[in-house]
Amino acid sequence: MGTHVIKMPDIGEGIAEVELSAWHVKVGDLVVEDQVLADVMTDKAMVDIPSPVHGKVISLGGVPGEVMAVGSILISIEVEGAGNYKESAQPAAVAEVKAEPAKAAPAPAPKVEAVAPGKPAAACRPAPVAPVARTADERPLASPAVRKHALDAGIQLRLVQGTGPAGRILHEDLDAYLAQGPGASSAAGNAYRERHDEEQIPVIGMRRKIAQRMQDATQRAAHFSYVEEIDVTAVEELRAHLNEKHGASRGKLTLLPFLVRALVVALRDFPQINARYDDEAQVITRLGAVHVGIATQADIGLMVPVVRHAEARSLWDSAGEIARLATAARNGKASRDELSGSSITLTSLGALGGIVSTPVLNLPEVAIIGVNKIVERPMVIKGQIVIRKMMNLSSSFDHRVVDGMDAAQFIQALRGLLEQPATLFVE
Incomplete structure (x- = not known):
């Protein structure tokens, strides 16, 4: 028997260290080739670390939340044969880590379930978790x-x-x-018994990155928000018509592709909003291409995959790319390139969208468009009370770059395009 040592890989882009986010194995586990061993977090994305060999885990090189240098020992696996590790080369600092992670930071369930030879599949499944009783006003976290x-x-x-x-x-x-x-x-x-239990949750991994980015955005940018009510009756009728006619062959359309198209058209007249601001270099970069970030809630936290070159996409092309990226983000499979490079962001909570929100900028962008829920409401049109489908756009801008008048005019342009959807396709 020998030892195969896996070192923290070079993720690329000049990254010298990464955060160990979660272990999917413990000391004593049997692993197979390509089984995911750990998740590590870079500045841009979560990366899976797979096993290149079959064997038994004999030591772990860190704990979740620890920042590790590229090239440091991540995990040691006992394998058949000589392995890739020589005893004389072992650094004195390498030590076996306890099988159990810290109480406050249990590792999430493995993404890849591997069944060891001779071990029944049921033995690899986690034991059922006893239900909990929260009070009626206690809202659990869930996407x-x-x-x-x-x-x-x-x-x-x-x-x-x-x-x-x-x-x-x-x-x-x-x-x-x-x-x-x-x-x-x-x-x-x-449900009504007194509770005195407490739990401390370390802020690590994706949650730490989200916290850092949100704090950084609110401290550095001069946020201001603008809310406008939009009549989406016509665009919803168009969407229903297109889905009825082409849904079976081209796929169903949501409202998001229409919003993406509206952004593309409106930004032609407002290039200062399709921009990034490097506040350290004091340089604003206006982009001709429209790379739309789509804020997506995943189990590990908020992620923003990017629909690149939205200006060159049809409704169905945008819809397909949005669906593909959302699935990749929710499954933790989105690449670093897919999670970076946006020039403006759309954020929506769908049916939970509420009436008004104040979205936080996705730096270095200077604008984010927040979509609220659609509700039917009585409106007065030409002296008549009619029922219309109404929706608010709650958008935030970086006041260091975008003037209030420009922001208001931009949102009014979006409103005009969505209320008269034929104009979305007039060149």
């Missing part, structure tokens, strides 16, 4: 997709134990809860 999953399945989220970062409820948590059967709801009887 919009998870909330819809729970609603469709008839699950009360306050009874489900979350295993994601900061106790976030994941899709697999819902599946585990359902697998426990009707008895899982018995915890509801404890």
Whole structure:
């Protein structure tokens, strides 16, 4: 038997160190080739570290949240044969890490489940988690997709134990809860008991990066927000018509591709808004290309994959790219290139979008467009009360770069395009 040592790889782009975000294995585990061993976080994305060999984990080189240098020892695996590691070359600092991670930072469930030879598949599944009882006013952390999953399945989220970062409820948590059967709801009887438990959650990995970026954005940029009400009845009628006529062959359209198209057309007259501001160099870069970031909620946190060259895409091309990128981001498979380079961002919470929001800029961009939910509302048009589909756009701008008048005129241009959707396609 020999030892195969895996070192922290060179992720590229001149990165000298990365943060160890999560382990998917522990000391003593049997692993197979291509099984994901750990997640590491760069400034731009989460990266999976797969195993190049079959073997048994004998030591781990760090704990979640630790910043490790490229080239440092990440994990040691016992393998058949000589391995790639010589005893004489072992640094004195290499030590075996305890199998259990710190109490406050349990590693998330493995993305790849590997069954060791001779070991039944059931033994590799995590044990069911006992339901929890939250008070009626306690709102658990969960993404919009998870909330819809729970609603469709008839699950009360306050009874489900979350295993994601900061106790976030994941899709697999819902599946585990359902697998426990009707008895899982018995915890509801404890909903009014006093609770004195506490839990400390380290801010590491993606959550740390999000916190840093949000704090940086609010400290550096001079945010101001502008909200406008838009009548989306016509564009929704057009969307329904196109879906009925072409949905089966080209795919269904959401409102987002129309918003992307409206951005492309409006930005022709407002190049100062399709820009990035390097405040250290004091340089504003205006882009001809429109690279639209689509804020996407994943189980690990908010990510912003980028629809590149939206100016050259049709409605269905944009729709397909948005869907592809959203799926990649939610599954943790989006590449660094797919998560960087945007020139303006769209953010939407869909049906949970509320009436008004104040989105935070995605630096170094100077504008972010927040989409609120669509509601039917009585409106007065030519002296008549009619029911229309209305939606607010809640947008934020960097006042260091964008003047208030320019921002207002830009949003009014978007409003005109969406209320008269034929103008989206007039060159």
